[in-house]
Amino acid sequence: MSKTNKNPQILSSVSNALRILKSFSTFKPTLKVSELSESLGLAKSTISRLLSTLTHEGFVVKDKKTGAYRLGISVLTLGGIVTNELEIHNEASPVMHKLVSETGETAHLAVLDGLSTIYIHKEECNHPVRILTHLGRKNPAYCTSSGKVLLAYDEKKLVEEIIRQGLKKYTANSISEPEKLLEELRVIRERGYAISTEELTEGTRSVAAPIKDYTGKVVASINVVGPIQRMKDYKIPEIARKVMRAGEEASERMGYDKRFLG
Template sequence: MAKSKPEPQVLSSVSNALRILKSFSAIEPTKRVGELAESLGLAKSTVSRLMSTLAHEGFVIKDKDSQSYRLGVSVLTLAGIVTNDLDIHKEASPVLHKLVNDTGETTHLAVMDGLDTIYIHKEECYHPVRILTHLGRRNPSYCTSSGKVLLAFSDEQVVEDVISQGLVSHTRNSITDPDRLRSELEIVREKNYAVSTEELTEGTRSVAAPIRDYTGRVVSAVTVVGPIQRMKEYKIRDIAAKVIAAGEEASERLGYDERFFK
């Protein structure tokens, strides 16, 4: 009879410290001890000790006036190491920069984390009016173009998990019907790109295409996003062609060879 693998030993103090760090976001960049204790279900004294330790190591910084904390430079340092070491980040960076020049709009590199989509790299456009986006911010996958690309090429169970989690309406254009989402993902697979028009944020439109690794697996999505006043409907096909080409170039840089998958 095969032995089951032993459960990994988990230090509660380390786990709680990591939970605290992960609770910060672009929407909530500052936190107070009381807020953290309530949201994480921990004692204030425990949170206070952990925050003092994290502050000593540079992972959080305390504002003496407001008594709130924000993430420190040590987090940024580690983030830089991770992104610089990611093959997808290194190989796609020049592709995104070229795509900005080709389309005139901001480009992103997105990956799935759990059931959400996260931007891990961004190349800004040169227009004075830009769409405000945040690296590391979690976006619902079903109402972003990059998320729909990643869902379209994910296992079917991932799609069903997103649906079971609930398709919440963020704008009047958000997809909230499960069958409509499944149909749209099928279209994404056929066209090899996805479009999102005011589905998460009003006044914005984005176009995304897949990036594959050497095994043919879709590991990321390249996205162009801008205001609908500039990214007009009649431009979508031309923009999509450029985004698809960028995704193909990034895929080739990761070792993908389409000839082996025909």
């Protein structure tokens, strides 16, 4: 549906170009003019002109065979600048490296982006598996350990909005009942960490803990993820302790002091 901006300071052409860029996702890495026209409520001619400009500047690339567009290298360049300037990224990096060494599994740093989680840093283990966790990837918050941690400590209205939009089942283990999600978030707050077992991707398990800033607000989550064959049930308590310790260390590097903030 097309958006109408009444603010005279907002340029509709720039706004629409940015809406095009934000339409791409991991689930839809390529898009055609017709698809963008339908989803954004803009004429195909308008979409085509905007894509031509974005192509010229390197923000999208056109596949000559299919006519579909994908994001270009300019997006990656800007993303790298943003990531490097994030304080949480800089402070958590050494902690993540240590966590990978301790657990032997891949670690991620994630933050909330709307109703989803987005990975802003990743430390690969020596024996990685093919898991959809690349940098910049967005995942539904309610069916990942990182997302559930962030939801557990966020405002109630965010959880309510996710429930209102519907809890889609990605696997047999995905949480699809509102009451079950609310109970899960309560347990997470109580024990201090979250577990996700094949809730988004079959064959994988992850454990996440919160990272707090100097005010005590949860601003990110840190996790480890790996195949169930390695992250067996009996290993989870010890892995959870290490992940929580990593979250506490990252929080301290962010200025959090539990002696005063609890």
